Amino acid sequence: MLYIFDIDGTLADLSHRLHHIEKTPKDWGSFHEACVDDKLIVPVAEVLRALHPTNTVVFSTARPHSTFEATWNWLTTNGLAWEATDNLYMRKSTDHRHAGIIKSENLDRILLRLPLPLSDIIAFEDHTPVVEMYRARGIRTFQVDRGDY
Numbered sequence: 774m775l776y777i778f779d780i781d782g783t784l785a786d787l788s789h790r791l792h793h794i795e796k797t798p799k800d801w802g803s804f805h806e807a808c809v810d811d812k813l814i815v816p817v818a819e820v821l822r823a824l825h826p827t828n829t830v831v832f833s834t835a836r837p838h839s840t841f842e843a844t845w846n847w848l849t850t851n852g853l854a855w856e857a858t859d860n861l862y863m864r865k866s867t868d869h870r871h872a873g874i875i876k877s878e879n880l881d882r883i884l885l886r887l888p889l890p891l892s893d894i895i896a897f898e899d900h901t902p903v904v905e906m907y908r909a910r911g912i913r914t915f916q917v918d919r920g921d922y
């Protein structure tokens with residue numbers, strides 16, 4: 774099976790940096806820069822660790838590519854990154870479209886590289902519009918939180 778894990782709100786607790794985007798105007802730059810201080814969401818990380826030895830795990834995040842190094846270091850530090858860095862699918866730093874669009878395109882890229890039946894792919898995700906996108910595309914999805922930020 775192929776498991777697609779979201780990062781923000783699924784594996785990474787972003788509650789400490791939400792204040793950057795709960796004001797007007799939203800400060801997306803500071804919001805993303807603070808990702809290095811995210812705490813691990815342990816129960817979901819434990820599921821990933823249990824699945825990893827016998828399955829393929831990739832990460833799909835709407836974080837901008839400018840945070841690639843910080844994100845990969847965070848995954849490594851938290852013992853979640855065993856695969857090559859090309860298993861981390863991100864948003865182009867200049868692309869400001871909705872996370873659902875970004876992750877649908879990430880899914881296209883994943884399927885190009887790992888052409889599997891949709892029934893062999895499972896997603897872990899918190900953000901409701903992205904969950905709906907995955908389900909509309911035929912991907913069984915575990916929603917791990919409300920993700921309505």
Ligand SMILES: [Mg+2]
Binds near residue numbers: 779
């Ligand atoms: Mg998320």
